[in-house]
Amino acid sequence: MAQIGSFTREQVARKDSRQSLWCIIDTSVYDLTDFADAHPGGEAVLLQIAGTDCTSDFYNLHRHEVIQKYSHLKVGSITNEKPSVLAHNPGDLSLMPYGEPTWLTPHLSSPYYKASHHALRKAMRKFVDAYITPEAAEKEKSGEFISDDLLKLMYDAGITQTRFGPGKHLHGVDILGGVVKGEEFDYFHDLIVVQEMARIGYRGFQDGNLGGMIIGLTAVVNWAPDEVWKNQIVKDCFSGKKKLALAISEAFAGSDVAGIRTTAKKTADGRHYIVNGTKKWITNGHFSDYFVTAVKTDKGISVLFIERGPGVETTPIKTSYSAAAGTANIFFDNVKVPVTNLLGQENKGFSVIMGNFNHERWTIIAGSIRMSRLVTEECLKWSNQRKVFGKRLIDQPVIRQKLAKMIAHCESTQAYIENITYQMNNLSYSEQNKHLAGPIALMKMFASRSAHEIADEAVQIFGGRGITQTGMGRLIEMFNRTYKFDSILGGTEEILGDLGVRQAMKFMPKSML
Numbered sequence: 001m002a003q004i005g006s007f008t009r010e011q012v013a014r015k016d017s018r019q020s021l022w023c024i025i026d027t028s029v030y031d032l033t034d035f036a037d038a039h040p041g042g043e044a045v046l047l048q049i050a051g052t053d054c055t056s057d058f059y060n061l062h063r064h065e066v067i068q069k070y071s072h073l074k075v076g077s078i079t080n081e082k083p084s085v086l087a088h089n090p091g092d093l094s095l096m097p098y099g100e101p102t103w104l105t106p107h108l109s110s111p112y113y114k115a116s117h118h119a120l121r122k123a124m125r126k127f128v129d130a131y132i133t134p135e136a137a138e139k140e141k142s143g144e145f146i147s148d149d150l151l152k153l154m155y156d157a158g159i160t161q162t163r164f165g166p167g168k169h170l171h172g173v174d175i176l177g178g179v180v181k182g183e184e185f186d187y188f189h190d191l192i193v194v195q196e197m198a199r200i201g202y203r204g205f206q207d208g209n210l211g212g213m214i215i216g217l218t219a220v221v222n223w224a225p226d227e228v229w230k231n232q233i234v235k236d237c238f239s240g241k242k243k244l245a246l247a248i249s250e251a252f253a254g255s256d257v258a259g260i261r262t263t264a265k266k267t268a269d270g271r272h273y274i275v276n277g278t279k280k281w282i283t284n285g286h287f288s289d290y291f292v293t294a295v296k297t298d299k300g301i302s303v304l305f306i307e308r309g310p311g312v313e314t315t316p317i318k319t320s321y322s323a324a325a326g327t328a329n330i331f332f333d334n335v336k337v338p339v340t341n342l343l344g345q346e347n348k349g350f351s352v353i354m355g356n357f358n359h360e361r362w363t364i365i366a367g368s369i370r371m372s373r374l375v376t377e378e379c380l381k382w383s384n385q386r387k388v389f390g391k392r393l394i395d396q397p398v399i400r401q402k403l404a405k406m407i408a409h410c411e412s413t414q415a416y417i418e419n420i421t422y423q424m425n426n427l428s429y430s431e432q433n434k435h436l437a438g439p440i441a442l443m444k445m446f447a448s449r450s451a452h453e454i455a456d457e458a459v460q461i462f463g464g465r466g467i468t469q470t471g472m473g474r475l476i477e478m479f480n481r482t483y484k485f486d487s488i489l490g491g492t493e494e495i496l497g498d499l500g501v502r503q504a505m506k507f508m509p510k511s512m513l
């Protein structure tokens, strides 16, 4: 590698041939002579800019991360000039208007967040940027599952334990080196963890990062019949030693839980259930050891905790996002399950499933809302940077209309979830089930509709790059390909809209108004 030096613009201008091909990007000098052959955009374009300052062309076509990744090509800087492009460091807040929710925007405030929320946000973003995002990028591509190293890092930092929401399981846990004590962790802290993790921008890996545990372990914690047994499962799941999936959907029944056909029949001695049936679209199913499974018993639906073992088989399902999520079919073939593995009461599994759904849906929405903002931020950056027809995209009224709609959706969905989160902080688990199942269902319906609008406009703004899996439009392509997961997982938009109104009907006054 050449020595890092200080050059004048005239010196660089002389390096304008195939034998010596230099350029200037934001006052840094790059030697592209050996790289030109390998340049994904071709050699010819580099020859066209050889010896010149190509900052504007470069940022018109590449993300800033490209120059960070190829920093080894830098041979020096222009004498007495300072760079103007701001570098993003792990943990930094976005400088883009609407790039962060109101509570993180300078000069604006919010009644919901205290000092510990701010401290957690800062520490979380640093952790995510430093450890989770790099692995997510790799695994999203390869389709491999999350590594034990990352699981250990998250557990040691107390992050995995938080993903299950506030509660006793967090007592004694110092989160991220003590920025928040487990005892004071509330649903706003929970919201921060979910939203910071969603910022990685790799939707398949995001679900592969213990998505199954987040939505399934609640049933164990709230309904396990035995404390010691429960604590062992929780510990194994948090530490990453064991993985858990929620197994409800079937080929015959998705949102229509009552239609499931997996059966659990008691043995003559009454000590076991024999489970037969299949489950489909089970997040993390392919790498899980435990399955919180909805089954049909004598007189209704029940929920069983089933361990991987004889008679349990899984096969991967290829969905539109990464195989890193471990989405699977599960086949139960005469699986013998002890009756002590029943979660909640026999034939009353509906309340176990429905109670569990609230936190699951809230988590899905929290992530979707944050991803929507990230996409909107990308569109703001791109429209401000990209020049077409002689002006920036943002100078076109039609683009400003799209951005306006996207921003309004982001702001309203974030305000919506903060309101619901505040209610969750002030209601017990059973009160939440009674009073928030409807509002959370309606919020999920609205947030995934917002994501639909945002994905659609974002692709239009990015054009061809919005349908390209690498380069400037990577995030947009990923979001447009995957936002639908959020409108289906945990209950479809249509079912949830209906549930929201049916719940409201329960509280209608009896009198004629």
Ligand code: HEM
Binding pocket: 023, 030, 032, 039, 040, 041, 042, 045, 046, 049, 054, 057, 058, 061, 062, 066, 067, 070, 073, 465, 470, 471, 472
């Ligand atoms: C240090 C200098 C440069 C490096 C390290 C670099 C690297 C890259 C990389 C990694 C890509 C692939 C991006 C993707 O995943 O789609 C790319 C694409 C491209 N690059 Fe460069 N590049 C450099 C300079 C330039 C310059 C100066 C130009 C033209 C003025 C240029 C033109 C292009 C074009 C046209 C593409 C295709 C991108 C698209 O169509 O969206 N590159 N470059």
